[in-house]
Amino acid sequence: VGVGPSLIRLAAPGFRFRFHPEFRLRSLLRRRRMAAAAGTARQAGAAPRVGLLYDQRMLAHAPAGKKEKETPERLRAIWRKLAAEGVTSRCVGMRAKVAKEKYIASVHARKHVDLIRKISSKDSSDLKKTAKKFDSVYFSKGSSESAFLAAGSVIEVAEKVAAGELSSAIALVRPPGHHAEHSKPMGFCLFNNVAIAANYLLNERPDLGINKILIVDWDVHHGNGTQNMFYSDPRVLFFSVHRYDYGRFYPYEADASHVFIGDETGRGYNINVPWEHAKCGDADYVAAWDHVLLPVAEAFDPDIILLSAGFDAARGDHMGDCCITPNGYALLLTKLLGFAKGRIVMALEGGYNPESIANSVCACAKVLLGDKFTLNSPEMQPFESTWRVIQMVRDELKTYWPVLSSKLPENVSLRSTPSY
Numbered sequence: 001v002g003v004g005p006s007l008i009r010l011a012a013p014g015f016r017f018r019f020h021p022e023f024r025l026r027s028l029l030r031r032r033r034m035a036a037a038a039g040t041a042r043q044a045g046a047a048p049r050v051g052l053l054y055d056q057r058m059l060a061h062a063p064a065g066k067k068e069k070e071t072p073e074r075l076r077a078i079w080r081k082l083a084a085e086g087v088t089s090r091c092v093g094m095r096a097k098v099a100k101e102k103y104i105a106s107v108h109a110r111k112h113v114d115l116i117r118k119i120s121s122k123d124s125s126d127l128k129k130t131a132k133k134f135d136s137v138y139f140s141k142g143s144s145e146s147a148f149l150a151a152g153s154v155i156e157v158a159e160k161v162a163a164g165e166l167s168s169a170i171a172l173v174r175p176p177g178h179h180a181e182h183s184k185p186m187g188f189c190l191f192n193n194v195a196i197a198a199n200y201l202l203n204e205r206p207d208l209g210i211n212k213i214l215i216v217d218w219d220v221h222h223g224n225g226t227q228n229m230f231y232s233d234p235r236v237l238f239f240s241v242h243r244y245d246y247g248r249f250y251p252y253e254a255d256a257s258h259v260f261i262g263d264e265t266g267r268g269y270n271i272n273v274p275w276e277h278a279k280c281g282d283a284d285y286v287a288a289w290d291h292v293l294l295p296v297a298e299a300f301d302p303d304i305i306l307l308s309a310g311f312d313a314a315r316g317d318h319m320g321d322c323c324i325t326p327n328g329y330a331l332l333l334t335k336l337l338g339f340a341k342g343r344i345v346m347a348l349e350g351g352y353n354p355e356s357i358a359n360s361v362c363a364c365a366k367v368l369l370g371d372k373f374t375l376n377s378p379e380m381q382p383f384e385s386t387w388r389v390i391q392m393v394r395d396e397l398k399t400y401w402p403v404l405s406s407k408l409p410e411n412v413s414l415r416s417t418p419s420y
């Protein structure tokens with residue numbers, strides 16, 4: 001196995017933030033014991049069983065012109081890289097499944113499910129006309145099938161991981177999902193795949209014993225759809241780290257800010273870490289993990305983690321203009337493996353540079369398979385703004401998560417805000 005919190009220290013020699021107050025030795029040891037005691041799929045000494053779902057039928061959703069960035073090539077590039085690195089043969093291969101409409105309708109309006117089902121029967125001018133009614137969406141003949149398969153695929157892998165048949169899994173799906181709202185598609189997303197799977201585990205499969213789900217959304221954009229679907233639901237802790245730029249970054253809504261923390265019994269269960277500008281990289285994300293996500297995850301103690309795994313914050317992605325390296329993603333994922341007995345389901349969201357997403361997914365897959373890596377990031381200091389944002393988030397949430405009341409480390413060396 002070998003992938004546990006102990007690797008965090010090996011992976012990042014000299015890393016500035018590894019000994020923060022919340023991430024104490026005691027909790028490290030406890031999580032290591034939990035990982036060792038995990039279910040059938042991750043027995044001590046046995047190789048982890050990592051599900052890998054790829055299906056060419058999800059290439060059928062394709063833009064007509066070259067303007068759109070959410071292309072089938074994204075999936076192909078990932079698959080080529082995983083095959084070339086020998087990762088595909090080490091994983092448990094899985095095929096996509098069509099989601100039942102009743103599962104999709106658990107988070108989406110009937111009207112919306114009907115719209116997506118009927119897309120494929122429209123002619124091309126009708127497709128364009130329909131897409132124009134929404135924000136940043138395109139449709140093609142294959143959109144209906146792809147959307148139902150993407151939703152069904154995340155259900156499929158989540159069920160297998162929850163049941164202990166797999167240690168963890170990666171669902172290479174498209175169209176992505178986290179912007180899709182209850183009643184409308186949005187931002188390249190047709191159905192909210194991760195939300196549908198979360199709802200399935202909580203409401204359709206009580207036999208699997210999943211009562212608390214942590215959704216981590218590291219896509220560079222705010223997961224607005226997912227936030228709204230679980231805003232009053234304390235069974236789902238939603239954590240999104242994203243560029244916000246004071247509302248000047250897509251989707252341009254104020255609800256991506258840190259003051260949106262959930263409602264009613266769900267107060268405290270919605271966490272936004274809103275970056276103020278571009279260029280955030282490994283050190284910024286690790287700081288958000290160490291000083292917000294991990295302490296809260298420890299207190300929440302999820303039964304499974306669903307990862308809205310967009311890779312548009314990756315180095316080389318011009319849409320996100322951030323700088324996470326492949327091994328930076330590997331480190332962020334490694335840190336999550338200490339929770340929920342390592343049960344992690346990664347579902348692809350955004351990411352628009354095929355080379356960047358291929359390298360990033362590959363690094364993540366190797367982490368799940370138990371490979372070691374070293375972090376060799378050129379930017380080991382977070383921005384001043386990162387520290388400020390983290391403090392704001394902690395202040396907003398400390399009533400609900402007392403662990404966030406402690407003081408942040410002092411004398412931390414920080415980088416100044418980038419100039420443009």
Ligand SMILES: [Zn+2]
Nearest residue numbers: 219221312350
């Ligand atoms: Zn995105």
